Amino acid sequence: MSARAGIAPVALHRTLAPEEAGRASLYALLARLIHAAPDDALLYRIAQSAPLDPPGDAALARAWEELVAASSVMDADAAGEEHDALFATLGKAAVSRYAGYYTGASAVDHPRVRIRADLAALGLAPRSDATEPEDHFGGLLEAMRVLVAGGAGRAPATIAEQRRFFEAHVDPAASRFFAALASAQASNYYRKVAALGAAFVALESQSFSMD
């Protein structure tokens, strides 16, 4: 995702509130792990991470703790093999990463079209070298990160804007995607990733309704 100059107002040196920074980081981490397997450096960084602040949401805290623990015994080769087994697309992938797959998208009214339009309205366009369709979960979560944290010369989106994008494009498919990822036969490390994703999306869904 990159911001189009001239559409979003520029806000430099604006620091995010800690809970917003936490959201952005979780979106970034989930997007990164869905796009590609973690390398040794990322596994190490996750393994070194502290638990969530107490009291903490029970499901999120447990999922985070288990991902931290799993990251300390995982190596990049094994993670790479698992990622391939889950997502590699020679023919049909074991687990689809496309939101449209879970919402029963039809060819004539595909969510990709609406996602592209909504991203454009928010001043975001896919990178010109992007090869993945817009409803790829890695891209959707990366879009949420940019909406939460801003970046590339754009300010964070309002909570209302974040909520609209989340409820239209992320939430309808997320729980089914993470459930499919958790129950896939090849899923081991990614079972923890799926649990973290499911807990986080549930939390987001709840928090947006408090506005």
Added chain:
Amino acid sequence: MKDTQSNHRRNFLLAAGLGGAGAVAAVATGRKATQARDKQASAKEAAAEGYRVTDHVRKYYKTTEV
């Protein structure tokens, strides 16, 4: 942003544990560090696998002299 964000939501997220340094510190700099490392590694590999004139190659050159 502040005007549309209720304290209720903010407190909920903080109570959920999202304000902590844990998840934040782990990944905030993730991608940059990885890229830098990849670049270094590939530069090293390129140096190691680059063209070198070994004895074997020197011998081959000799066979091409007229």
